[in-house]
Amino acid sequence: MSWWSDGDEADDEEYSEYDESSVRVRPNPKANRPRTKQRPAYAEAEEGVVWTVDRGRYGVLMDAGTPEEREITTARARELGKKSVVTGDRVDVVGDTTGAEGSLARIVRVHERTTLLRRSADDTDAVERVIVANADQMLIVVAAADPEPRPRLVDRYLVAAFDAGVQPILCITKTDLADPEPFAAHFSCLDLRVVTTSSTKFTEQELAELRSILDGHVTVTVGHSGVGKSTLVNALTGSNRAVGVVNTVTGRGRHTSSSTVSFKVPSGGWIIDTPGVRSFGLGHVNPENILQSFASHAVFPDGYRPRDGIPLDQAHDWEIVDRVAAGELGQVGRERMESLQTLLGNRGSSVG
Numbered sequence: 001m002s003w004w005s006d007g008d009e010a011d012d013e014e015y016s017e018y019d020e021s022s023v024r025v026r027p028n029p030k031a032n033r034p035r036t037k038q039r040p041a042y043a044e045a046e047e048g049v050v051w052t053v054d055r056g057r058y059g060v061l062m063d064a065g066t067p068e069e070r071e072i073t074t075a076r077a078r079e080l081g082k083k084s085v086v087t088g089d090r091v092d093v094v095g096d097t098t099g100a101e102g103s104l105a106r107i108v109r110v111h112e113r114t115t116l117l118r119r120s121a122d123d124t125d126a127v128e129r130v131i132v133a134n135a136d137q138m139l140i141v142v143a144a145a146d147p148e149p150r151p152r153l154v155d156r157y158l159v160a161a162f163d164a165g166v167q168p169i170l171c172i173t174k175t176d177l178a179d180p181e182p183f184a185a186h187f188s189c190l191d192l193r194v195v196t197t198s199s200t201k202f203t204e205q206e207l208a209e210l211r212s213i214l215d216g217h218v219t220v221t222v223g224h225s226g227v228g229k230s231t232l233v234n235a236l237t238g239s240n241r242a243v244g245v246v247n248t249v250t251g252r253g254r255h256t257s258s259s260t261v262s263f264k265v266p267s268g269g270w271i272i273d274t275p276g277v278r279s280f281g282l283g284h285v286n287p288e289n290i291l292q293s294f295a296s297h298a299v300f301p302d303g304y305r306p307r308d309g310i311p312l313d314q315a316h317d318w319e320i321v322d323r324v325a326a327g328e329l330g331q332v333g334r335e336r337m338e339s340l341q342t343l344l345g346n347r348g349s350s351v352g
Contacts, residue, residue, distance in 0.1 A: 048090075053085070053260060058074045070099040091107045116132075158192075212267075214268075237265055
């Protein structure tokens, strides 16, 4: 018998009178297992794309582009913590992914995002609100009239697009109500593609041009309430998104879209319709990306000699002030400089 066995036997005899079965164990108040740092691998998870978000429920498209394509309803798994899930996210899902009525699956992982479009409440608020993920184009929709177009709001959209790494495109609607050229001229010093449409009965040529732009891309629409975003999305996709009218007294559009929803474009690609907004805060944006939205090339007046042919988007901020003052961009340049200085000033910055 080994040296330690004698001690064990002595202890057993000394405490043999006690019955451990009578010991009371305090129950777990939350009735769950103790926490562990180890998390499930979810090897059986299936990949999908979030196509809409609504009050804590996430619509996810599974097996997109295949005969098994289906829409399912999901909730966030606790493992995600505070990580946001937004329209356009590629996610891993577990649970009932059949899409049967009443079924509910769980999002357990969010894949790395290629782009992220964000806005803040105002220019001094660094807390950002994520709008969509993984879009590669932004369709900025404005009306030529009813409601009146706002060039400074478009400037903000442009800044957000450059900051997110998304290609901006300007779409001017309701061109049967007003000439779109004066508004488009505000952005003539940018390499910005501009397309136009009429009020509600879009021509086949207009729709064909837009579909060619959307083909093969994930495009997010942004714009003021009442400019016709949802009407345009319906015409392009055959969907039935709610549309509204402009108040004849205030000249403002009424919010009709309350959620961000993706729609498949028949010719290929996706278009994401977002609720209309009247403000677009840039408190989270890098100031350098504000400069990118100012101008990409100079439009020289007659008889003016450019400074060594240096593009404006490669000039220093103080050079931009001097060159605009010298007339490189004419009246358009001075207006854009004023907008640029306003945006930087709202962030507590300055040019020069």
